[in-house]
Amino acid sequence: MTGAPGPRPPEWGPLPGHRAALRPATAADLPALVELLVDDPLGRHRESTADLAPYRSAFERIDADPAHLLVVAADGPDVVGTLQLSFLPGLARGGALRGQVEAVRVRADRRGQGLGGAMLRWVIEECRRQGATLVQLTSDRSRAEAHRFYAGLGFTASHTGFKLWL
Template identity: 65%
Template sequence: MEDPLARLTGPADGVVLRRATAGDLPALVALLADDALGATREAADLAPYEAAFAAVDADPAHLLVVADDGGTVAGTLQLSFVPGLSRRGTLRAQVEGVRVAAAARGRGLGAAMLRWTVGEARRRGAALVQLTTDKRRSDAHRFYERLGFTASHEGMKLEL
């Protein structure tokens, strides 16, 4: 295993956060598909995920993180850094695709992952951490609010 990004302590003791590898893709896609919404949008064919992984992995502004629990992928998230002119040129950290395996939920892993993410965003100079979550994910909304996130904006999307 390459150098870990972090070794978690507390309720998620023993879990290592590390950069995802192409070998993690089947487990990552399974995490993305393991809920009512993901089951309708994710696919079994790994080819599009392989292309997306290669693009994310090649760009230093993006980091695909795996929560590795003794060799098992127990969680994942993507952290992307977005420069912009608004807010006096603020660098934003965008969090996407946060997932924790069903068997690993309820032990503080998601909170530990997000705390690390906020710290990493701060370390890299971001002034704002933002994320989107589907309006139908009320449990996720409560989770993010417990961590200090606020529903300050209304997000909009246009599917192409």
Template identity: 50%
Template sequence: MFRNASSTDLPAIITLLADDPIGATREVASKEMDQAYLEAFAAIEADPNQLLAVAVDDDGKVIGCLQLSFIPGLSRKGMWRGQIESVRIAASHRGGGLGAAMIEWAVEQAKEKGCGLVQLTSDKRRPDAIRFYERQGFVASHEGLKLDLS
């Protein structure tokens, strides 16, 4: 089952984001929640063009997450885009189709919002993730660049 994340889900979400070699260098999963995460969650929750979602098991435990941003644009005749980010599935639930179902759910959310396309990026150091997204129908049609401002 997929649902909007609540603030009580934050520790589980941060743990998921930190649960790989790349995420472990960027995230701080500790008992005491970093204020930056709380502020980011509040901003996401207040923005109608943001959707932070979690996948939960039958017991209500968070086992997956993603963020979907709805982006208005002038190009392509004013088309809206859905931007998927921060996709994670708990290691204990990988390989069972949850990730594919979660992406399919996110694409449906974007369609319902009126988006004409869904886009995402994946770190080049995550070749398995890139293959996964290609299996979901995503095409590497553009070259992505980032500028770190930290």
């Protein structure tokens, strides 16, 4: 398996209470992953299925770096969810390892069934297993429903983020 940050592989497999199972994303999943990014109120304005080349390049970089995991929730052959988990070492907080979660998406027909929560509980356990002391994520200010979802999982809105587009 590619992409595992630690000496042991992550615990891949069925998500408790769901038909879907977690596994590493493969290049064959790319069209479905981009569809999940497009099927989003913000993503439909910044993502596109017209040209997969930039996504393919990004996938190859993510897959080649053992600090990053591109995760798929699959129900048989169908990709029904995804997220990226990156492990960031740092000097702050006594040299803490952080788990950074990005691009959490659940297919529209699977939303509201607990799949996203199960995926994030897996993330939290994987971060613990890897020795991370913190799991962090960012969420666009406009995503009030997502903010309630993350708060329900124990995340707190503790910082203000800044971006500089290049």
